[in-house]
Amino acid sequence: MTVEGLRKYFPVKKGFFKKPDWIRAVDDVTFQVFKGETLGIVGESGSGKTTLAKLILRLIDPTTGKIYFDGTDIVGVSKKELRKYRRRMGIVFQDPSASLNPRMSIEETLRRPLIVHGIKDREEVRRRVLDILQKVGLGKEHMKKYPHQLSGGQQQRVAIARAIILNPDLVVLDEPTSSLDVSIQAQILNLLVKLQHDLNLTYIFISHDLLTVRYVSDRIAVMYLGKLVEIAEADELFYNAKHPYTATLLSAAPIPNPEVRYVKRFSLVRGEPPSPINPPPGCRFHPRCPYAISRCRTKEPVLKDVGGGHYVACHRAEELDLSEYTSGLWKIITESRVS
Amino acid sequence: MTDPLLRVVDLKTYYRTSAGLVRAVDGVSFEVYKDETFCVVGESGCGKSTLALSIIRLVPYPGEIVGGKIIYRGTDLLKLPESEMRKIRGKEIAMIFQNPMNSLNPVFTIGFQIAEPPVIHFNMDGRSAWRRAVELIGKVRMPDPEVRARNYPHVLSGGMRQRSMIAMMISCEPKLLLADEPTTSVDVTVQAQLLNLLMNIKRERRMSMVLITHNFGLVAEVCNRVAVMYAGKIVELGPVREVFRNPVHPYTRGLMKCLPIGTKRKEQLYVIPGQPPNLIEPPPGCRFHPRCPHAMEKCKKEEPPLTEVEPNHYVACYLRR
Ligand SMILES: Nc1ncnc2c1ncn2[C@@H]1O[C@H](COP(=O)(O)OP(=O)(O)OP(=O)(O)O)[C@@H](O)[C@H]1O
Ligand SMILES: Nc1ncnc2c1ncn2[C@@H]1O[C@H](COP(=O)(O)OP(=O)(O)O)[C@@H](O)[C@H]1O
Ligand code: SF4
Numbered sequence: 001m002t003v004e005g006l007r008k009y010f011p012v013k014k015g016f017f018k019k020p021d022w023i024r025a026v027d028d029v030t031f032q033v034f035k036g037e038t039l040g041i042v043g044e045s046g047s048g049k050t051t052l053a054k055l056i057l058r059l060i061d062p063t064t065g066k067i068y069f070d071g072t073d074i075v076g077v078s079k080k081e082l083r084k085y086r087r088r089m090g091i092v093f094q095d096p097s098a099s100l101n102p103r104m105s106i107e108e109t110l111r112r113p114l115i116v117h118g119i120k121d122r123e124e125v126r127r128r129v130l131d132i133l134q135k136v137g138l139g140k141e142h143m144k145k146y147p148h149q150l151s152g153g154q155q156q157r158v159a160i161a162r163a164i165i166l167n168p169d170l171v172v173l174d175e176p177t178s179s180l181d182v183s184i185q186a187q188i189l190n191l192l193v194k195l196q197h198d199l200n201l202t203y204i205f206i207s208h209d210l211l212t213v214r215y216v217s218d219r220i221a222v223m224y225l226g227k228l229v230e231i232a233e234a235d236e237l238f239y240n241a242k243h244p245y246t247a248t249l250l251s252a253a254p255i256p257n258p259e260v261r262y263v264k265r266f267s268l269v270r271g272e273p274p275s276p277i278n279p280p281p282g283c284r285f286h287p288r289c290p291y292a293i294s295r296c297r298t299k300e301p302v303l304k305d306v307g308g309g310h311y312v313a314c315h316r317a318e319e320l321d322l323s324e325y326t327s328g329l330w331k332i333i334t335e336s337r338v339s
Numbered sequence: 340m341t342d343p344l345l346r347v348v349d350l351k352t353y354y355r356t357s358a359g360l361v362r363a364v365d366g367v368s369f370e371v372y373k374d375e376t377f378c379v380v381g382e383s384g385c386g387k388s389t390l391a392l393s394i395i396r397l398v399p400y401p402g403e404i405v406g407g408k409i410i411y412r413g414t415d416l417l418k419l420p421e422s423e424m425r426k427i428r429g430k431e432i433a434m435i436f437q438n439p440m441n442s443l444n445p446v447f448t449i450g451f452q453i454a455e456p457p458v459i460h461f462n463m464d465g466r467s468a469w470r471r472a473v474e475l476i477g478k479v480r481m482p483d484p485e486v487r488a489r490n491y492p493h494v495l496s497g498g499m500r501q502r503s504m505i506a507m508m509i510s511c512e513p514k515l516l517l518a519d520e521p522t523t524s525v526d527v528t529v530q531a532q533l534l535n536l537l538m539n540i541k542r543e544r545r546m547s548m549v550l551i552t553h554n555f556g557l558v559a560e561v562c563n564r565v566a567v568m569y570a571g572k573i574v575e576l577g578p579v580r581e582v583f584r585n586p587v588h589p590y591t592r593g594l595m596k597c598l599p600i601g602t603k604r605k606e607q608l609y610v611i612p613g614q615p616p617n618l619i620e621p622p623p624g625c626r627f628h629p630r631c632p633h634a635m636e637k638c639k640k641e642e643p644p645l646t647e648v649e650p651n652h653y654v655a656c657y658l659r660r
C-alpha cells in the first residue's frame with residue numbers, strides 16, 4: 001500500500017455567518033506499507049492516528065490524496081469495486097466492549113462479515129467460524145456466548161477473529177492492547193505476531209505505548225499534529241532518533257527500571273500540544289522544540305531520507321545528536337530481562 | 340525509620356452487590372513514612388482505588404469498610420465521626436483522581452475552587468485565598484495564572500485540568516497525598532510533566548505520597564517502596580530497587596517478564612496464563628494458585644502470609660520457605 005499526499009480536514013463551525021475553521025487531522029501524509037510487515041504509528045492523542053486509519057480503510061473520504069492498494073488508487077473507485085478491496089482489509093479497535101455488538105452472540109458476530117460478502121453455504125460458514133475461533137485461541141464453547149460473558153482479553157480475541165475471518169491482506173490495529181491489563185496484553189501481542197506469521201498478514205499498528213510499538217513493528221512512523229515527522233526501521237528509530245519530537249516522546253516514556261531513573265531525560269519535554277485548528281506556521285513543533293532556529297518558524301520542513309530508509313522532517317536532522325535523551329530507554333529495551 | 344505517618348492494618352473493604360459480596364480489599368496492611376512515595380501497583384480490578392478511597396473514607400455505596408484500622412498520626416480514622424473526618428480530608432490527606440473532571444466542579448472557575456478549601460479549613464479571607472489560588476496556579480506551571488484562575492474547567496486541556504487538581508489538592512498543605520492513576524488519561528509527554536511537578540511539590544512541601552498505578556514504568560521512576568496487589572491482597576512489598584532487582588512472588592515476576600522489553604522484536608513474550616479472578620469467589624488458599632507455575636498442594640488450601648524474605652522485603656508465597 002502506498003499513501004500519497006493524504007489530507008483530511010474537518011470543518012469546525014465558529015458561528016452561523018463565519019467561515020468554518022479547519023481541523024487538519026491528517027495533513028499531507030505520504031508513506032508506504034510493505035507486504036508482510038508491521039508499520040507502527042505513534043503520536044499523542046489528537047495527532048491524527050485514528051483518522052489516518054479510517055482513511056486507509058476508506059471508512060471516511062479524504063479531502064485530497066491517493067491511496068494505492070496493490071497498485072490501484074482506491075480513492076477513486078466505484079462502491080462496488082471498493083467492496084472487493086474492503087474485503088482484503090480488517091480493523092481492530094481499542095475497546096472491544098464498545099466495538100462488539102452486545103446483542104450478538106460470538107457466532108453471529110463472526111458469521112456477519114462472511115454473509116455480507118456472499119458466503120452463504122451454512123456448512124462452510126460454520127466451519128470457517130470454528131476455524132477462526134481456534135486460530136485466535138478460543139473454541140466451540142465460546143460460539144453461543146455474548147460479549148459481556150467474556151473477559152476483555154477474550155473479547156479482543158473475538159475482535160481480532162472478526163478482522164481476519166475474510167483472509168485479509170492488511171489489518172489495521174488501533175490501540176488493540178491499550179485497554180487490556182499487562183498480563184493479558186502479552187497474550188494478545190503473542191497472538192498477533194503468530195497470526196501475522198501464519199497468515200502472512202500486513203499490519204498497521206497504532207499505539208501510544210512506545211515499548212509495545214517497538215516490539216511488534218518492523219518500521220515506525222511518528223505523527224505530530226497531522227504530520228508525519230519521522231519514519232524508520234523500528235530499532236533504528238529508538239537507537240538513532242533524529243527528530244526532536246521523537247526524542248521528546250522517547251525521553252518521556254517511563255522506564256521500568258529504577259536504576260536508570262536519574263539519567264537526563266525529561267528536560268526535553270516542554271509546552272503543551274497546540275490545537276490542530278491553527279497549527280503553528282513553519283515546523284509545527286517549533287514552539288516546543290529546544291533546537292528551533294529562525295528558519296523553523298517560517299519554513300515547513302519536508303520528509304528527507306537521511307540514509308537507510310530513515311526519513312525525517314526537520315531542518316536540523318543531520319546536525320543534531322539526540323542520543324543522550326534516548327539511550328536510557330534503549331538500554332532497557334536491549335538489556336533488561338527478568339530471568 | 341521513624342514512626343509511620345499512616346499505618347493501614349488488616350483493612351477489609353467489601354461491596355455488597357446483587358451478585359454477591361465483592362472482597363475488593365481483603366486484609367491489607369502497610370505503612371507510609373514521612374517524605375516517602377509509596378506505590379501500589381496491580382492490574383485493573385485488584386482493589387487499588389477501593390484501597391485509596393478507604394483511606395479517606397469515601398468508599399461509595401454499596402461498599403463498606405468491614406474491618407481493620409487506618410492509623411493516621413496516631414489516630415484511627417475509622418473511629419472518627421464523619422464531622423472530624425471532614426477536617427482531615429483536604430487539610431491532612433488529599434486525593435487526586437484519574438479523571439479530574441469528576442472532582443472539578445463545572446460551574447465554578449478553577450480559581451474559586453482552589454481558593455475555597457483554605458477558606459473552609461483555615462477561615463482565610465476571600466481575597467487572600469484568591470491571591471493564593473493565583474499563586475498556586477503559577478506554582479503548578481500554568482501560563483498566565485490570573486487569566487487561568489477565571490477559566491472554567493471545560494475550557495482547559497486534560498493536562499491543565501490535572502494541574503488545577505494538583506493546585507487544589509495542595510492548597511491546604513496536606514501531609515499525605517493519595518494519587519489514583521493521576522496520569523492515566525493524559526499523553527506521555529504531559530505525564531512526564533505532571534510527574535515532575537508532583538515530585539517537585541512533594542519534595543518542597545515535604546509531603547508523603549501514595550501513588551496508585553498499573554504502570555511499572557511509573558513505579559520505577561518515582562517510588563521509594565512498592566506494594567504489588569493481586570485480587571484484593573498485597574502479595575509483595577519492598578524497596579523499589581530491591582523489588583525490581585529481585586522480584587520474588589511469581590505474580591510480580593510474571594508481570595515484569597511479560598513486558599515487551601529485553602526481547603528482540605516479535606520474539607515470543609512470557610505470558611501469565613489465565614486471567615485475574617473475580618473477587619466474589621476468589622480461589623481458596625493462595626489467590627494466584629490457578630495461574631501460578633509453581634503451585635503446590637499447600638497453596639490450594641492455605642493462604643500464604645506476608646513474610647519478610649530480605650530486610651524490608653515482604654512476600655506472600657510458600658515457594659521461598
Ligand atoms: N461501586 C462499586 N460497586 C460494586 N463493585 C465495585 C464498585 N467499585 C469497585 N467494585 C469492584 O471492586 C473490585 C476492585 O475495584 P477497584 O476499582 O478498587 O480496583 P482497581 O484495581 O482500582 O481497578 P481499575 O484499575 O480498573 O480502576 C472490582 O472487582 C470492582 O468490580
Ligand atoms: N469526525 C470528526 N469531526 C471533527 N473533528 C474530528 C473528527 N474526527 C477527528 N477529529 C479531530 O481530528 C484530530 C485527530 O483526531 P484522531 O484521528 O482521532 O487522533 P488520535 O487518534 O491520534 O487521537 C483531533 O483534533 C480530533 O478532534
Ligand atoms: S525543524 Fe526546527 S523546530 Fe522543527 S523539529 Fe527541527 S529543529 Fe525543531
Ligand code: SF4
Binds near residue numbers: 625626
Ligand atoms: S503460594 Fe504457591 S501458588 Fe501462591 S504464588 Fe507462591 S507458589 Fe504460587
Ligand SMILES: [Mg+2]
Binds near residue numbers: 049050
Ligand atoms: Mg485514536
Ligand SMILES: [Mg+2]
Binds near residue numbers: 520
Ligand atoms: Mg482504579
